[in-house]
Amino acid sequence: MQTYAIGDIHGQFHLLQRAFELIEADRSREGLADSPVVVLGDLCDRGPHSASVIGHLYDRQAAGENLIVLKGNHDRMFSIFLDDPFGRDPRLRAEFTWMxxxxxxxxxxxxxxxxxxxxxxxxxVHAEALAAVPAAHRTWLARLPGSYRRGEAIFVHAGIRPGVPLEAQTEDDLLWIRADFLDDCRDHGALIVHGHTAINTPIHYGNRLNLDSSAGYGGPLSTAVIEGRKAWLLTEQGRLPLG
Structure with a gap:
């Protein structure tokens, strides 16, 4: 049971296109045509082509591809702005706004x-945004799930609240948690595949796998394939073991 995962995209449409090319090449080599692809959230912000990223993923899902797109904290902030330009994400620090x-x-x-x-x-600006963002995309973005489980892996954007069952996790934690999750070395009952915390290169920590390789800050977009609790980074030369 193998699953592909794509880290935080942050508006880097050309990197997303390349990620799908790497997946298709791996599928061809390994015969994994039916394996799903999970996008770990943060489709938008920082990069230049968020609209293209959102539209592309929406279209691929609408075409019936085996694609799961999770909600990231930046995606939620965008949705909140579209609903209320003066609204604030409850987990955003007081000195910041989405703008x-x-x-x-x-x-x-x-x-x-x-x-x-x-x-x-x-x-x-808000009125123009409502006219520019397709209503179907807006609804889709707001309804993105916070988690996905397959086999021995749980896919989320930021992480989980340790010791809390998946069905009892709050969206706030799934989209925003950091230290309470990152600093916890216990086994979570599954490999937690996540993004949200930008690092230079993907790292498998044993109990979790961080795939946010800083695409939002000029870094690469990482794509991996997960089998059980093992993972491989997809590269131009093929699979590279993680962990």
Missing amino acids: HPRLGGPETLASYGIREPANRPTAQ
């Missing part, structure tokens, strides 16, 4: 053709 340069909201809006989103009245 802060460090969060990347303006880049997402610019990818939809919104002119100077950070330097114009919020209400006006």
